[in-house]
Amino acid sequence: MRVWIALGVILAFLLLWMSLWNSSPVRQEAAAGPVFDGLTEIAQKFSDPPGTWDYRFPEDHGSHPEQFGEHWLYTGLLDDADGTSLGFKLAIYRLSLTPEPVEAESPWSTREIFWAQLVLDSRQPGPPPGEERFSRAAAGLSGAQDGRIWLDDWSIKHDPDCACFSLNASTDDFSLDLTLFPQTPEPIPFRGVPGLETAAPGSHGYWWPRQRVQGHVRDAGGSRQVTGEATLEHAWGRRLPVAQGQMTLNRLWVTLADGTSMRCMQLRRRSGGGIPLGDCLWLSAEGESLQASGRGLEPSARRSADYPLQWNLQSSEPLTRLSLRTEQKRAPLDFRLPVWSGLVQAEGTRDGQSLDGWGWLELSGY
Amino acid sequence: MLHPLKKAALAGFALIVTSACSEAPVPDRFAIADPGPIPQTEQRPGNPESGYRTVVNRGYVSCGIPYAAFAASNALGEPRHRLPGREGRNADLPYMFNSTVNPDGVELVVSNCLTCHASEFNGEWVVGLGNPFLDFTGDPAVTAEMFGAFVEDGPAATAWAKWADRIGVIAPYMVTDTAGPNPAPNLTMVLMAHRDPQTLAWHDEPLLEPPPRDPLPTKVPPWWRMQHKAAMFHHGGGRGDHVRFMMMKSLVCTDDLTEAREIDAWFTDVRAYIASLEPPEYPYPVDQDLAEAGERVFERTCSACHGTYGEDRSYPNLVIDLETIGTDPAYAQQAVAAERFVRWFNRSFYGDGAEAKPALGYMAPPLDGVWATAPYLHNGSVPTIAALLDSSQRPTYWRLRQEPREYDQDALGWRFDPLEHGKDGAPDAREAKWIYDTTREGYGNGGHTFGDDLSDQERRALLEYLKRL
Numbered sequence: 159m160r161v162w163i164a165l166g167v168i169l170a171f172l173l174l175w176m177s178l179w180n181s182s183p184v185r186q187e188a189a190a191g192p193v194f195d196g197l198t199e200i201a202q203k204f205s206d207p208p209g210t211w212d213y214r215f216p217e218d219h220g221s222h223p224e225q226f227g228e229h230w231l232y233t234g235l236l237d238d239a240d241g242t243s244l245g246f247k248l249a250i251y252r253l254s255l256t257p258e259p260v261e262a263e264s265p266w267s268t269r270e271i272f273w274a275q276l277v278l279d280s281r282q283p284g285p286p287p288g289e290e291r292f293s294r295a296a297a298g299l300s301g302a303q304d305g306r307i308w309l310d311d312w313s314i315k316h317d318p319d320c321a322c323f324s325l326n327a328s329t330d331d332f333s334l335d336l337t338l339f340p341q342t343p344e345p346i347p348f349r350g351v352p353g354l355e356t357a358a359p360g361s362h363g364y365w366w367p368r369q370r371v372q373g374h375v376r377d378a379g380g381s382r383q384v385t386g387e388a389t390l391e392h393a394w395g396r397r398l399p400v401a402q403g404q405m406t407l408n409r410l411w412v413t414l415a416d417g418t419s420m421r422c423m424q425l426r427r428r429s430g431g432g433i434p435l436g437d438c439l440w441l442s443a444e445g446e447s448l449q450a451s452g453r454g455l456e457p458s459a460r461r462s463a464d465y466p467l468q469w470n471l472q473s474s475e476p477l478t479r480l481s482l483r484t485e486q487k488r489a490p491l492d493f494r495l496p497v498w499s500g501l502v503q504a505e506g507t508r509d510g511q512s513l514d515g516w517g518w519l520e521l522s523g524y
Numbered sequence: 525m526l527h528p529l530k531k532a533a534l535a536g537f538a539l540i541v542t543s544a545c546s547e548a549p550v551p552d553r554f555a556i557a558d559p560g561p562i563p564q565t566e567q568r569p570g571n572p573e574s575g576y577r578t579v580v581n582r583g584y585v586s587c588g589i590p591y592a593a594f595a596a597s598n599a600l601g602e603p604r605h606r607l608p609g610r611e612g613r614n615a616d617l618p619y620m621f622n623s624t625v626n627p628d629g630v631e632l633v634v635s636n637c638l639t640c641h642a643s644e645f646n647g648e649w650v651v652g653l654g655n656p657f658l659d660f661t662g663d664p665a666v667t668a669e670m671f672g673a674f675v676e677d678g679p680a681a682t683a684w685a686k687w688a689d690r691i692g693v694i695a696p697y698m699v700t701d702t703a704g705p706n707p708a709p710n711l712t713m714v715l716m717a718h719r720d721p722q723t724l725a726w727h728d729e730p731l732l733e734p735p736p737r738d739p740l741p742t743k744v745p746p747w748w749r750m751q752h753k754a755a756m757f758h759h760g761g762g763r764g765d766h767v768r769f770m771m772m773k774s775l776v777c778t779d780d781l782t783e784a785r786e787i788d789a790w791f792t793d794v795r796a797y798i799a800s801l802e803p804p805e806y807p808y809p810v811d812q813d814l815a816e817a818g819e820r821v822f823e824r825t826c827s828a829c830h831g832t833y834g835e836d837r838s839y840p841n842l843v844i845d846l847e848t849i850g851t852d853p854a855y856a857q858q859a860v861a862a863e864r865f866v867r868w869f870n871r872s873f874y875g876d877g878a879e880a881k882p883a884l885g886y887m888a889p890p891l892d893g894v895w896a897t898a899p900y901l902h903n904g905s906v907p908t909i910a911a912l913l914d915s916s917q918r919p920t921y922w923r924l925r926q927e928p929r930e931y932d933q934d935a936l937g938w939r940f941d942p943l944e945h946g947k948d949g950a951p952d953a954r955e956a957k958w959i960y961d962t963t964r965e966g967y968g969n970g971g972h973t974f975g976d977d978l979s980d981q982e983r984r985a986l987l988e989y990l991k992r993l
Binding site: 402403404405425427429431432433435 | 593665666669670672673674675676677681684685688689692
């Protein structure tokens with residue numbers, strides 16, 4: 159119930175927000191011109207982030223309220239004792255409404271709103287269970303404090319004592335209670351939403367793949383212990399990674415059995431044609447990171463207006479070819495911005511040796 | 525009726541072409557010009573004031589970025605270098621963009637001539653001065669595609685896609701590996717490859733073999749020379765009606781003859797404007813006595829090719845053959861070898877009254893305002909006039925100094941740093957792209973050694989004299 163109260167209170171702000179990230183007149187009927195103008199003014203109150211970011215941990219695991227937008231996004235693959243696997247995504251987005259702190263005139267006063275998505279993928283037919291929530295950072299409904307980011311009872315928290323994270327999220331039908339242990343000393347920094355760094359203000363962030371996971375899952379099958387691996391992405395700046403205008407946003411995180419990991423962000427024309435914008439980051443098993451052109455990532459087949467659920471990825475040095483596909487052809491999630499989000503199977507070769515792993519694919523703007 | 529210039533140009537072919545020229549057989553003309561004097565051709569009269577208004581206001585490039593997307597992307601920024609005569613929306617745009625509205629009613633931000641043909645000197649923004657600080661090393665297709673994130677559905681999306689697709693086609697042929705040089709000739713050739721010369725219809729697949737991907741470096745010459753030059757381009761291959769060459773800026777977007785004829789009418793005035801321009805005055809002190817001595821050196825050493833200035837003005841319009849001039853031959857050789865593009869031009873709407881006829885050589889340009897036009901030679905390979913007049917002083921590897929750029933009043937050119945290494949010795953790609961490496965093909969800094977035999981005193985005097993031009 160709290161969610162629905164919060165949703166009503168912040169509806170106007172959300173419409174403003176959506177209209178910024180999605181300027182299609184078809185999809186922003188509820189957010190007409192003056193609303194758009196209002197949010198543009200809000201965004202323009204914020205300074206560009208500096209060209210380089212002096213990363214400090216654990217501080218940078220927390221919130222950057224002086225930045226307009228920010229997101230924390232975990233994807234992972236879990237296995238229970240019976241060998242049943244389950245994929246998940248928890249993303250929490252934060253948007254500042256003003257660069258200055260707000261005097262708390264009432265418990266509802268706020269400078270921030272939060273938006274979160276939880277998706278579980280058990281590789282079954284039909285859309286995976288998913289839920290989306292919105293809240294303002296007031297009266298404890300959502301917020302970011304002391305390394306903990308939360309919206310209702312969904313949270314991501316960094317614990318410096320164990321140098322680990324905890325992730326908790328539940329709905330009426332399922333819950334996740336996980337502890338996540340990074341296996342590398344530092345995350346991999348990145349800059350900008352790909353292709354938009356030049357004309358649009360940039361962002362900074364990091365990617366931290368290969369985190370070992372242990373915890374509990376509760377769903378229709380009951381409560382059970384799980385282990386697995388997960389990837390964290392956290393970024394902040396004047397842009398969020400949301401599809402805009404004529405461009406779709408395609409995101410992919412892959413973890414391969416040989417210890418390498420990959421993160422791709424790519425913008426492509428919704429109508430087809432043009433050149434893809436974006437890049438991929440690779441992390442080798444030895445911990446070396448490498449930036450590769452996003453032009454190596456292509457849908458293997460796509461009919462116009464369909465979500466492309468099969469992709470090919472090629473990169474050189476070492477020559478790597480991967481095929482990424484879903485086991486189930488499923489509909490997108492009916493979130494405020496429709497999104498296809500779910501597990502993909504990765505298979506291919508590197509320097510002639512066969513290779514496999516898992517990934518999480520997220521497609522929006524179609 | 526045929527244009528009189530076309531009649532003149534076709535006389536030698538004893539062919540009669542009717543006014544329905546787009547339907548009729550068109551002569552397939554290809555000829556290489558001999559080095560030597562280029563005959564003057566009478567130019568169509570126009571209104572210079574109207575021409576300037578066109579340059580800074582009109583959509584002669586008819587495709588571009590929907591204004592709403594341009595503004596939403598933060599590309600607008602604060603208007604820099606406000607130019608006089610900018611009307612309506614143009615007054616709010618960066619100087620290198622004009623505003624236009626396409627037939628679907630979409631307001632577009634389009635490129636104008638000043639992207640390349642305007643530059644800053646001593647705090648003044650000089651229209652007509654080629655900009656030697658432009659950086660064409662980035663991929664313009666990425667920028668064009670990026671704007672799509674800010675484009676709404678409907679006619680704006682159609683307009684953006686047309687422009688972005690065009691940029692996508694030409695981008696691989698216009699990315700230089702060195703910042704500063706200009707890729708315009710290569711860009712023009714690839715646009716020709718994708719168009720029917722007679723209808724100007726665009727074809728996504730090239731009709732002619734495109735030019736090589738790596739553009740040869742060229743320097744943007746100052747507009748004010750055009751009142752003296754009988755032909756355009758460093759090789760003098762742009763002969764006849766200059767309007768038809770100048771309006772080729774529109775080649776990226778103009779897909780039919782109706783639009784081309786409208787732009788031709790505008791550019792009759794633009795040509796008149798360009799031909800009316802005078803160089804700026806040298807803004808620093810000049811030692812007049814030394815300059816007097818320099819004039820005598822100039823008349824003895826330089827005038828035969830570059831003409832005389834002052835009251836007894838003369839300009840011979842000479843193309844100097846490659847062997848005599850000795851400067852990097854690649855650009856002239858490519859122009860002559862690009863027979864398919866010469867034929868394309870001469871068969872096209874643009875060749876109606878004009879003729880592409882390159883020579884194996886380079887024009888000795890008029891030297892009005894030459895002190896402002898560094899770096900020197902057709903490929904911009906020599907950073908200063910002092911180095912041009914003493915080939916032993918020409919750096920093999922060099923980099924323009926920027927932020928702040930600073931004018932060297934002794935050497936006459938932008939201050940630069942000579943380097944011991946080429947691009948391979950640079951710490952990163954950002955540094956490497958600004959290194960001019962004269963050992964690369966087309967980037968050579970040899971030739972034009974006519975100043976080598978001058979004494980230091982004569983060279984100093986000559987430099988002083990050139991400040992007065």
